[in-house]
Amino acid sequence: MSDRDWQAIRADFPLLSRTVNGKPLRYFDTANTSQKPAAVIEATDDFYRQHNANVSRAVHTLGSEATEAYEDARKAIAAFIGVPANTLILTSGTTFGINLVAYAWALPRLTAGDRILVTRMEHHANIVPWQLIAERTGARIEVVDLLPDGSLDLAGLYAAMNDTVKLLALTHVSNVLGTVNPVQAICREARKHGITTLVDGSQALPHMPVNVAALGCDFYVATGHKLCGPTGTGVLWGRKELLDAMPPFIGGGEMIKEVRFEGTIFNDVPAKFEAGTPNIAGHVGLGAAVRYLSGIGMAEIQARESELLAYATEQLAKIDGLRIFGTAPDKAAIISFAVEGAHAHDLATLLDLEGIAVRSGQHCAHPLMQFLGVSATCRASIAFYNTHEDIDALAAAIIKVRKLLQ
Structure with a gap:
């Protein structure tokens, strides 16, 4: 892995410093729209x-x-x-x-x-x-x-x-x-x-x-x-x-x-x-x-996101009742998932209360949802400005929500 200071890069994105519902924002909806660095603003x-x-x-x-x-x-x-x-x-x-x-x-x-x-x-x-x-x-x-x-x-x-x-x-x-x-x-x-x-x-x-x-x-x-x-x-x-x-x-x-x-x-x-x-x-x-x-380098960004994806996949796979859709080799840093007993929209709403932003729904891909045999999924899309702490918070929030829904 690169020795690049990813925390300093994260600090380039002003919105990532805010709180949501009293919790630090953990943004996992980059596939929907990315956050903007100060240089762009x-x-x-x-x-x-x-x-x-x-x-x-x-x-x-x-x-x-x-x-x-x-x-x-x-x-x-x-x-x-x-x-x-x-x-x-x-x-x-x-x-x-x-x-x-x-x-x-x-x-x-x-x-x-x-x-x-x-x-x-x-x-x-x-x-x-x-x-x-x-x-x-x-x-x-x-x-x-x-x-x-x-x-x-x-x-x-x-x-x-x-x-x-x-x-x-x-x-x-x-x-x-x-x-x-x-x-x-x-x-x-x-x-x-x-x-x-x-x-x-x-x-x-x-x-x-x-x-x-x-x-x-x-x-x-x-x-x-x-x-x-x-x-x-x-x-x-x-x-x-x-x-x-x-x-x-x-x-x-x-x-x-x-x-x-x-x-x-x-x-x-x-x-x-x-x-x-x-x-x-x-x-x-x-x-x-x-x-x-x-300036960062797209190869470095790809390597960073691949490492975060591997960590996130490992952490989410430990959660009982959670199913990940899409396990192709060398995939990009997107994890679509469902949790047993929880509708995707309910799950996303409750995760938001924990400061976790994930996308829920059919992701403008109705035919793919039919192929997967589900009405909707939650999607955590990871970017280079995410951190291991973000992923830990996501996993902990899913576990907490799952217990609430049982």
């Missing part, structure tokens, strides 16, 4: 206090400063994931990015008889847009199932690949099970069949080093608020030739070169897909977030 605050103006529209000093800050953020995020800045579209989040690909790439191309592959572990944001496209084009969706430990059935996936499959949409890391999919190998196999691939990296980018260009996918989407950045931010990366060939998703200002009533000439990528005034301060904050994470 300060960068966003500084933009509004010192540089606030619209981007790409004014030649005055503030306008130039705003544009420079916004484009610097794009460059920082692009470098963070290993792609050229001119192929990175800044969005409101993963959901917008997937819908952009659905309507600008899939809708004009898919026809009746085409197939879209998705996996059982997908978030609704990587299911519903494809259902809407399938209804409009006559394409059909096929589901790739899971193995008992929560791993993707790779044999089943590869067997389903043929020339009728036009798109494979899959998550890099499951938001419920923590399963890390071997996306590089999967994308390599898909390319043999001419299948376009979209990877949802929402739960991957915050927790491990990711070089998107090396993955071999065609599109990669992620959200900023899980990446220590502000809400309402995200990215879509796509292969330049695909983005160039796609029509705009939303029309308006800044995505044009020239507008006449007889017709409009659209701007180049990425501006073609960034109509209207963007979330400038938010993306400036996201740029600060990836610089902060890079």
